[in-house]
Amino acid sequence: MGSSEKRSKDAMSDIPTFSGENLQNNLKVIQNSRTFLSIIAGVLAGIIGFTGLTGFVFYFVVMLITSVGLMAKAGFSADLYFDSWNRVLFDGFLGGLMSFVLFWTYP
Amino acid sequence: MNLGFVxxxxxxxxxxxxxxxxxxxxxxxxxxxxxxxxPPMNVVLELIIGLALCMWAALTFPGKFLSIHPDSDENRAVSLPDNSDFMIFNHRGRLFPPEIDMKF
Structure with missing residues:
Protein backbone atom coordinates (compact mmCIF):
# COMPACT_ATOMS: atom_id res chain seq x y z
CA MET A 1 0.00 0.00 0.00
CA GLY A 2 2.73 2.40 1.01
CA SER A 3 4.94 1.54 -1.92
CA SER A 4 2.11 1.90 -4.42
CA GLU A 5 1.25 5.27 -2.97
CA LYS A 6 4.86 6.32 -3.22
CA ARG A 7 5.07 5.16 -6.81
CA SER A 8 1.94 7.05 -7.82
CA LYS A 9 3.29 10.13 -6.09
CA ASP A 10 6.55 9.83 -8.02
CA ALA A 11 4.65 9.52 -11.28
CA MET A 12 2.62 12.58 -10.40
CA SER A 13 5.74 14.63 -9.77
CA ASP A 14 7.63 13.34 -12.82
CA ILE A 15 5.04 13.96 -15.50
CA PRO A 16 4.36 17.65 -16.06
CA THR A 17 0.61 18.10 -16.03
CA PHE A 18 -1.06 21.13 -17.48
CA SER A 19 -4.27 22.04 -19.19
CA GLY A 20 -3.78 21.66 -22.94
CA GLU A 21 -6.81 23.71 -23.91
CA ASN A 22 -5.63 26.72 -21.94
CA LEU A 23 -2.12 26.38 -23.40
CA GLN A 24 -3.63 26.36 -26.89
CA ASN A 25 -5.62 29.47 -26.02
CA ASN A 26 -2.48 31.27 -24.82
CA LEU A 27 -0.56 30.33 -27.96
CA LYS A 28 -3.41 31.62 -30.12
CA VAL A 29 -3.34 34.93 -28.25
CA ILE A 30 0.41 35.25 -28.87
CA GLN A 31 -0.01 34.38 -32.55
CA ASN A 32 -2.69 37.03 -33.04
CA SER A 33 -0.63 39.70 -31.32
CA ARG A 34 2.46 38.98 -33.39
CA THR A 35 0.60 38.85 -36.70
CA PHE A 36 -1.11 42.18 -36.12
CA LEU A 37 2.06 43.87 -34.93
CA SER A 38 4.16 42.56 -37.84
CA ILE A 39 1.62 44.04 -40.26
CA ILE A 40 1.84 47.35 -38.40
CA ALA A 41 5.65 47.14 -38.46
CA GLY A 42 5.57 46.60 -42.23
CA VAL A 43 3.39 49.67 -42.72
CA LEU A 44 5.71 51.73 -40.52
CA ALA A 45 8.86 50.57 -42.31
CA GLY A 46 7.25 51.49 -45.61
CA ILE A 47 6.23 54.96 -44.49
CA ILE A 48 9.60 55.79 -42.94
CA GLY A 49 11.27 54.55 -46.11
CA PHE A 50 13.59 51.85 -44.85
CA THR A 51 15.32 49.82 -47.52
CA GLY A 52 17.38 46.68 -47.35
CA LEU A 53 18.80 45.42 -44.11
CA THR A 54 17.57 48.36 -42.05
CA GLY A 55 13.97 47.25 -42.47
CA PHE A 56 14.70 43.79 -41.11
CA VAL A 57 16.53 45.30 -38.16
CA PHE A 58 13.42 47.42 -37.58
CA TYR A 59 11.28 44.25 -37.64
CA PHE A 60 13.53 42.63 -35.04
CA VAL A 61 13.29 45.71 -32.82
CA VAL A 62 9.48 45.75 -33.02
CA MET A 63 9.29 42.03 -32.26
CA LEU A 64 11.61 42.53 -29.29
CA ILE A 65 9.28 45.20 -27.93
CA THR A 66 6.36 42.83 -28.53
CA SER A 67 8.11 40.07 -26.60
CA VAL A 68 8.67 42.39 -23.67
CA GLY A 69 5.01 43.43 -23.81
CA LEU A 70 3.83 39.83 -23.87
CA MET A 71 6.06 39.02 -20.91
CA ALA A 72 4.56 41.94 -19.04
CA LYS A 73 1.11 40.67 -19.96
CA ALA A 74 2.00 37.28 -18.51
CA GLY A 75 3.16 39.04 -15.37
CA PHE A 76 6.79 37.87 -15.88
CA SER A 77 5.83 34.37 -14.65
CA ALA A 78 5.84 32.22 -17.77
CA ASP A 79 5.51 28.88 -15.99
CA LEU A 80 1.99 29.81 -15.00
CA TYR A 81 0.80 30.24 -18.59
CA PHE A 82 3.33 28.45 -20.84
CA ASP A 83 5.53 25.39 -20.74
CA SER A 84 8.66 27.39 -21.56
CA TRP A 85 9.87 30.93 -22.15
CA ASN A 86 10.62 30.16 -25.80
CA ARG A 87 6.89 30.15 -26.47
CA VAL A 88 6.71 33.82 -25.56
CA LEU A 89 9.92 34.79 -27.32
CA PHE A 90 9.82 32.93 -30.63
CA ASP A 91 6.31 31.76 -31.48
CA GLY A 92 4.95 33.35 -34.63
CA PHE A 93 8.28 34.96 -35.50
CA LEU A 94 8.74 33.58 -39.02
CA GLY A 95 5.07 33.77 -39.95
CA GLY A 96 5.11 37.40 -38.87
CA LEU A 97 8.15 38.00 -41.07
CA MET A 98 6.10 36.98 -44.14
CA SER A 99 3.33 39.44 -43.24
CA PHE A 100 5.96 42.11 -42.60
CA VAL A 101 7.53 41.74 -46.05
CA LEU A 102 4.07 41.71 -47.66
CA PHE A 103 3.12 45.06 -46.13
CA TRP A 104 6.55 46.67 -46.50
CA THR A 105 5.87 48.90 -49.51
CA TYR A 106 6.76 52.49 -50.19
CA PRO A 107 4.05 55.06 -50.53
CA MET B 1 -16.41 45.93 -29.64
CA ASN B 2 -14.36 46.71 -26.57
CA LEU B 3 -11.77 49.32 -25.74
CA GLY B 4 -8.82 47.48 -27.30
CA PHE B 5 -10.60 47.18 -30.65
CA VAL B 6 -11.45 50.90 -30.72
CA PRO B 39 9.58 61.80 -43.38
CA PRO B 40 8.83 65.20 -41.81
CA MET B 41 8.65 65.69 -38.08
CA ASN B 42 4.86 65.61 -37.61
CA VAL B 43 4.67 62.34 -39.57
CA VAL B 44 7.28 60.79 -37.28
CA LEU B 45 5.21 61.91 -34.31
CA GLU B 46 2.10 60.35 -35.84
CA LEU B 47 4.00 57.12 -36.46
CA ILE B 48 5.12 56.90 -32.85
CA ILE B 49 1.59 57.53 -31.56
CA GLY B 50 0.13 55.02 -34.00
CA LEU B 51 2.67 52.37 -33.05
CA ALA B 52 1.96 52.89 -29.34
CA LEU B 53 -1.82 52.61 -29.88
CA CYS B 54 -1.49 49.50 -32.04
CA MET B 55 0.88 47.92 -29.51
CA TRP B 56 -1.68 48.51 -26.79
CA ALA B 57 -4.44 47.03 -28.95
CA ALA B 58 -2.39 43.98 -29.92
CA LEU B 59 -1.57 43.24 -26.31
CA THR B 60 -5.12 43.64 -24.95
CA PHE B 61 -7.55 42.68 -27.72
CA PRO B 62 -6.72 39.00 -28.52
CA GLY B 63 -7.80 37.77 -25.10
CA LYS B 64 -6.46 36.94 -21.68
CA PHE B 65 -3.91 34.30 -20.77
CA LEU B 66 -5.44 31.34 -18.97
CA SER B 67 -3.55 29.45 -16.31
CA ILE B 68 -2.37 26.02 -17.37
CA HIS B 69 -1.85 24.60 -13.89
CA PRO B 70 -4.51 22.01 -13.10
CA ASP B 71 -4.60 23.00 -9.43
CA SER B 72 -4.88 26.76 -9.86
CA ASP B 73 -7.95 28.62 -8.69
CA GLU B 74 -9.39 29.27 -12.15
CA ASN B 75 -9.31 25.63 -13.24
CA ARG B 76 -11.21 24.12 -10.33
CA ALA B 77 -14.72 22.80 -10.82
CA VAL B 78 -16.73 24.44 -8.06
CA SER B 79 -20.27 23.44 -9.06
CA LEU B 80 -21.89 20.03 -8.71
CA PRO B 81 -23.73 18.50 -11.64
CA ASP B 82 -27.46 19.16 -11.77
CA ASN B 83 -28.57 15.55 -11.49
CA SER B 84 -26.94 14.82 -8.14
CA ASP B 85 -30.37 13.81 -6.74
CA PHE B 86 -30.25 10.71 -8.89
CA MET B 87 -26.81 9.59 -7.74
CA ILE B 88 -27.01 6.65 -5.35
CA PHE B 89 -23.98 5.51 -3.41
CA ASN B 90 -25.75 3.14 -1.02
CA HIS B 91 -25.77 0.11 -3.27
CA ARG B 92 -24.12 -3.31 -3.30
CA GLY B 93 -21.02 -2.04 -5.09
CA ARG B 94 -19.75 -0.37 -1.94
CA LEU B 95 -18.97 -3.79 -0.43
CA PHE B 96 -16.19 -4.21 -2.96
CA PRO B 97 -13.50 -1.62 -2.27
CA PRO B 98 -11.92 -0.17 -5.39
CA GLU B 99 -8.47 -1.48 -6.29
CA ILE B 100 -7.16 1.85 -7.50
CA ASP B 101 -6.53 4.46 -4.86
CA MET B 102 -7.32 7.58 -6.78
CA LYS B 103 -6.25 10.94 -5.54
CA PHE B 104 -8.37 13.98 -5.97
Missing part, protein backbone atom coordinates in the same frame (compact mmCIF):
# COMPACT_ATOMS: atom_id res chain seq x y z
CA UNK B 7 -7.87 51.82 -29.88
CA UNK B 8 -6.57 49.54 -32.65
CA UNK B 9 -8.88 51.15 -35.22
CA UNK B 10 -7.73 54.58 -34.05
CA UNK B 11 -4.08 53.56 -34.44
CA UNK B 12 -4.64 52.24 -37.96
CA UNK B 13 -6.44 55.48 -38.90
CA UNK B 14 -3.54 57.56 -37.58
CA UNK B 15 -1.09 55.40 -39.55
CA UNK B 16 -3.09 55.79 -42.75
CA UNK B 17 -3.14 59.56 -42.28
CA UNK B 18 0.63 59.47 -41.81
CA UNK B 19 0.97 57.46 -45.04
CA UNK B 20 -1.18 60.00 -46.91
CA UNK B 21 0.96 62.85 -45.58
CA UNK B 22 4.11 61.07 -46.69
CA UNK B 23 2.72 60.57 -50.19
CA UNK B 24 1.99 64.30 -50.43
CA UNK B 25 5.45 65.13 -49.10
CA UNK B 26 7.07 62.93 -51.71
CA UNK B 27 5.02 64.61 -54.41
CA UNK B 28 6.29 67.98 -53.17
CA UNK B 29 9.87 66.71 -53.22
CA UNK B 30 9.37 65.49 -56.78
CA UNK B 31 8.29 68.99 -57.83
CA UNK B 32 11.20 70.74 -56.12
CA UNK B 33 13.57 67.95 -57.28
CA UNK B 34 15.08 67.08 -53.92
CA UNK B 35 16.03 63.71 -52.48
CA UNK B 36 13.84 61.93 -49.91
CA UNK B 37 15.90 61.45 -46.76
CA UNK B 38 13.17 60.93 -44.17
Missing amino acids: IGVLGVLILSHAAYSTIQYRGLLKITEEEFSG
Whole structure:
Protein backbone atom coordinates (compact mmCIF):
# COMPACT_ATOMS: atom_id res chain seq x y z
CA MET A 1 0.00 0.00 0.00
CA GLY A 2 2.73 2.40 1.01
CA SER A 3 4.94 1.54 -1.92
CA SER A 4 2.11 1.90 -4.42
CA GLU A 5 1.25 5.27 -2.97
CA LYS A 6 4.86 6.32 -3.22
CA ARG A 7 5.07 5.16 -6.81
CA SER A 8 1.94 7.05 -7.82
CA LYS A 9 3.29 10.13 -6.09
CA ASP A 10 6.55 9.83 -8.02
CA ALA A 11 4.65 9.52 -11.28
CA MET A 12 2.62 12.58 -10.40
CA SER A 13 5.74 14.63 -9.77
CA ASP A 14 7.63 13.34 -12.82
CA ILE A 15 5.04 13.96 -15.50
CA PRO A 16 4.36 17.65 -16.06
CA THR A 17 0.61 18.10 -16.03
CA PHE A 18 -1.06 21.13 -17.48
CA SER A 19 -4.27 22.04 -19.19
CA GLY A 20 -3.78 21.66 -22.94
CA GLU A 21 -6.81 23.71 -23.91
CA ASN A 22 -5.63 26.72 -21.94
CA LEU A 23 -2.12 26.38 -23.40
CA GLN A 24 -3.63 26.36 -26.89
CA ASN A 25 -5.62 29.47 -26.02
CA ASN A 26 -2.48 31.27 -24.82
CA LEU A 27 -0.56 30.33 -27.96
CA LYS A 28 -3.41 31.62 -30.12
CA VAL A 29 -3.34 34.93 -28.25
CA ILE A 30 0.41 35.25 -28.87
CA GLN A 31 -0.01 34.38 -32.55
CA ASN A 32 -2.69 37.03 -33.04
CA SER A 33 -0.63 39.70 -31.32
CA ARG A 34 2.46 38.98 -33.39
CA THR A 35 0.60 38.85 -36.70
CA PHE A 36 -1.11 42.18 -36.12
CA LEU A 37 2.06 43.87 -34.93
CA SER A 38 4.16 42.56 -37.84
CA ILE A 39 1.62 44.04 -40.26
CA ILE A 40 1.84 47.35 -38.40
CA ALA A 41 5.65 47.14 -38.46
CA GLY A 42 5.57 46.60 -42.23
CA VAL A 43 3.39 49.67 -42.72
CA LEU A 44 5.71 51.73 -40.52
CA ALA A 45 8.86 50.57 -42.31
CA GLY A 46 7.25 51.49 -45.61
CA ILE A 47 6.23 54.96 -44.49
CA ILE A 48 9.60 55.79 -42.94
CA GLY A 49 11.27 54.55 -46.11
CA PHE A 50 13.59 51.85 -44.85
CA THR A 51 15.32 49.82 -47.52
CA GLY A 52 17.38 46.68 -47.35
CA LEU A 53 18.80 45.42 -44.11
CA THR A 54 17.57 48.36 -42.05
CA GLY A 55 13.97 47.25 -42.47
CA PHE A 56 14.70 43.79 -41.11
CA VAL A 57 16.53 45.30 -38.16
CA PHE A 58 13.42 47.42 -37.58
CA TYR A 59 11.28 44.25 -37.64
CA PHE A 60 13.53 42.63 -35.04
CA VAL A 61 13.29 45.71 -32.82
CA VAL A 62 9.48 45.75 -33.02
CA MET A 63 9.29 42.03 -32.26
CA LEU A 64 11.61 42.53 -29.29
CA ILE A 65 9.28 45.20 -27.93
CA THR A 66 6.36 42.83 -28.53
CA SER A 67 8.11 40.07 -26.60
CA VAL A 68 8.67 42.39 -23.67
CA GLY A 69 5.01 43.43 -23.81
CA LEU A 70 3.83 39.83 -23.87
CA MET A 71 6.06 39.02 -20.91
CA ALA A 72 4.56 41.94 -19.04
CA LYS A 73 1.11 40.67 -19.96
CA ALA A 74 2.00 37.28 -18.51
CA GLY A 75 3.16 39.04 -15.37
CA PHE A 76 6.79 37.87 -15.88
CA SER A 77 5.83 34.37 -14.65
CA ALA A 78 5.84 32.22 -17.77
CA ASP A 79 5.51 28.88 -15.99
CA LEU A 80 1.99 29.81 -15.00
CA TYR A 81 0.80 30.24 -18.59
CA PHE A 82 3.33 28.45 -20.84
CA ASP A 83 5.53 25.39 -20.74
CA SER A 84 8.66 27.39 -21.56
CA TRP A 85 9.87 30.93 -22.15
CA ASN A 86 10.62 30.16 -25.80
CA ARG A 87 6.89 30.15 -26.47
CA VAL A 88 6.71 33.82 -25.56
CA LEU A 89 9.92 34.79 -27.32
CA PHE A 90 9.82 32.93 -30.63
CA ASP A 91 6.31 31.76 -31.48
CA GLY A 92 4.95 33.35 -34.63
CA PHE A 93 8.28 34.96 -35.50
CA LEU A 94 8.74 33.58 -39.02
CA GLY A 95 5.07 33.77 -39.95
CA GLY A 96 5.11 37.40 -38.87
CA LEU A 97 8.15 38.00 -41.07
CA MET A 98 6.10 36.98 -44.14
CA SER A 99 3.33 39.44 -43.24
CA PHE A 100 5.96 42.11 -42.60
CA VAL A 101 7.53 41.74 -46.05
CA LEU A 102 4.07 41.71 -47.66
CA PHE A 103 3.12 45.06 -46.13
CA TRP A 104 6.55 46.67 -46.50
CA THR A 105 5.87 48.90 -49.51
CA TYR A 106 6.76 52.49 -50.19
CA PRO A 107 4.05 55.06 -50.53
CA MET B 1 -16.41 45.93 -29.64
CA ASN B 2 -14.36 46.71 -26.57
CA LEU B 3 -11.77 49.32 -25.74
CA GLY B 4 -8.82 47.48 -27.30
CA PHE B 5 -10.60 47.18 -30.65
CA VAL B 6 -11.45 50.90 -30.72
CA ILE B 7 -7.87 51.82 -29.88
CA GLY B 8 -6.57 49.54 -32.65
CA VAL B 9 -8.88 51.15 -35.22
CA LEU B 10 -7.73 54.58 -34.05
CA GLY B 11 -4.08 53.56 -34.44
CA VAL B 12 -4.64 52.24 -37.96
CA LEU B 13 -6.44 55.48 -38.90
CA ILE B 14 -3.54 57.56 -37.58
CA LEU B 15 -1.09 55.40 -39.55
CA SER B 16 -3.09 55.79 -42.75
CA HIS B 17 -3.14 59.56 -42.28
CA ALA B 18 0.63 59.47 -41.81
CA ALA B 19 0.97 57.46 -45.04
CA TYR B 20 -1.18 60.00 -46.91
CA SER B 21 0.96 62.85 -45.58
CA THR B 22 4.11 61.07 -46.69
CA ILE B 23 2.72 60.57 -50.19
CA GLN B 24 1.99 64.30 -50.43
CA TYR B 25 5.45 65.13 -49.10
CA ARG B 26 7.07 62.93 -51.71
CA GLY B 27 5.02 64.61 -54.41
CA LEU B 28 6.29 67.98 -53.17
CA LEU B 29 9.87 66.71 -53.22
CA LYS B 30 9.37 65.49 -56.78
CA ILE B 31 8.29 68.99 -57.83
CA THR B 32 11.20 70.74 -56.12
CA GLU B 33 13.57 67.95 -57.28
CA GLU B 34 15.08 67.08 -53.92
CA GLU B 35 16.03 63.71 -52.48
CA PHE B 36 13.84 61.93 -49.91
CA SER B 37 15.90 61.45 -46.76
CA GLY B 38 13.17 60.93 -44.17
CA PRO B 39 9.58 61.80 -43.38
CA PRO B 40 8.83 65.20 -41.81
CA MET B 41 8.65 65.69 -38.08
CA ASN B 42 4.86 65.61 -37.61
CA VAL B 43 4.67 62.34 -39.57
CA VAL B 44 7.28 60.79 -37.28
CA LEU B 45 5.21 61.91 -34.31
CA GLU B 46 2.10 60.35 -35.84
CA LEU B 47 4.00 57.12 -36.46
CA ILE B 48 5.12 56.90 -32.85
CA ILE B 49 1.59 57.53 -31.56
CA GLY B 50 0.13 55.02 -34.00
CA LEU B 51 2.67 52.37 -33.05
CA ALA B 52 1.96 52.89 -29.34
CA LEU B 53 -1.82 52.61 -29.88
CA CYS B 54 -1.49 49.50 -32.04
CA MET B 55 0.88 47.92 -29.51
CA TRP B 56 -1.68 48.51 -26.79
CA ALA B 57 -4.44 47.03 -28.95
CA ALA B 58 -2.39 43.98 -29.92
CA LEU B 59 -1.57 43.24 -26.31
CA THR B 60 -5.12 43.64 -24.95
CA PHE B 61 -7.55 42.68 -27.72
CA PRO B 62 -6.72 39.00 -28.52
CA GLY B 63 -7.80 37.77 -25.10
CA LYS B 64 -6.46 36.94 -21.68
CA PHE B 65 -3.91 34.30 -20.77
CA LEU B 66 -5.44 31.34 -18.97
CA SER B 67 -3.55 29.45 -16.31
CA ILE B 68 -2.37 26.02 -17.37
CA HIS B 69 -1.85 24.60 -13.89
CA PRO B 70 -4.51 22.01 -13.10
CA ASP B 71 -4.60 23.00 -9.43
CA SER B 72 -4.88 26.76 -9.86
CA ASP B 73 -7.95 28.62 -8.69
CA GLU B 74 -9.39 29.27 -12.15
CA ASN B 75 -9.31 25.63 -13.24
CA ARG B 76 -11.21 24.12 -10.33
CA ALA B 77 -14.72 22.80 -10.82
CA VAL B 78 -16.73 24.44 -8.06
CA SER B 79 -20.27 23.44 -9.06
CA LEU B 80 -21.89 20.03 -8.71
CA PRO B 81 -23.73 18.50 -11.64
CA ASP B 82 -27.46 19.16 -11.77
CA ASN B 83 -28.57 15.55 -11.49
CA SER B 84 -26.94 14.82 -8.14
CA ASP B 85 -30.37 13.81 -6.74
CA PHE B 86 -30.25 10.71 -8.89
CA MET B 87 -26.81 9.59 -7.74
CA ILE B 88 -27.01 6.65 -5.35
CA PHE B 89 -23.98 5.51 -3.41
CA ASN B 90 -25.75 3.14 -1.02
CA HIS B 91 -25.77 0.11 -3.27
CA ARG B 92 -24.12 -3.31 -3.30
CA GLY B 93 -21.02 -2.04 -5.09
CA ARG B 94 -19.75 -0.37 -1.94
CA LEU B 95 -18.97 -3.79 -0.43
CA PHE B 96 -16.19 -4.21 -2.96
CA PRO B 97 -13.50 -1.62 -2.27
CA PRO B 98 -11.92 -0.17 -5.39
CA GLU B 99 -8.47 -1.48 -6.29
CA ILE B 100 -7.16 1.85 -7.50
CA ASP B 101 -6.53 4.46 -4.86
CA MET B 102 -7.32 7.58 -6.78
CA LYS B 103 -6.25 10.94 -5.54
CA PHE B 104 -8.37 13.98 -5.97
